[in-house]
Amino acid sequence: DAEITQSPRHKITETGRQVTLACHQTWNHNNMFWYRQDLGHGLRLIHYSYGVQDTNKGEVSDGYSVSRSNTEDLPLTLESAASSQTSVYFCASSPGTPPYGTRGYTFGSGTRLTVV
């Protein structure tokens, strides 16, 4: 069955380190998204991609970068981790043709990142 997987599920890192969170989907979806979720803020969009070699900044992109070298993967990199980036990170994907039918976005299970 097609799926979207995130790794690692949990990560503890130190301030200043570079961290990469992986997202891999086998839906063959063109669109992929990274969100962070914090108490009181809901889901906030970090970066997104509409296809290979396409990346776009979201609402809270500072300190984060992504690259899209193939359809399946959109890794999220924290260039220099800060305590403010402690959060739960969700990756999502969707097919390329709006209005997305009955599927909307499909989310991965999330990565819980702690920066100490």
Place this chain on the structure above:
Amino acid sequence: RKEVEQDPGPFNVPEGATVAFNCTYSNSASQSFFWYRQDCRKEPKLLMSVYSSGNEDGRFTAQLNRASQYISLLIRDSKLSDSATYLCVVNIDGGSQGNLIFGKGTKLSVKP
């Protein structure tokens, strides 16, 4: 005005109750609307899409009022397993390959 606004709750209801959640959105050009469900510490999952004519899926009914830019979700005969946070979701780019904006969610707690 925030793009998608929901009453955060919590809504505490007894089993068997009917409960309604409301949501307003600011972009009149929005074309896609959804309700997602999120269990504690889990990923959001699509509950149902919302269509202009309104739609029903078992105990769940979704309504859309474009004139008032208002979406609702009605849950009848609440079950303990309905306890979760319900997210109102709207496409902000008017049908293009745009972003979905998620409301902060309304928390529902169904008690025995």
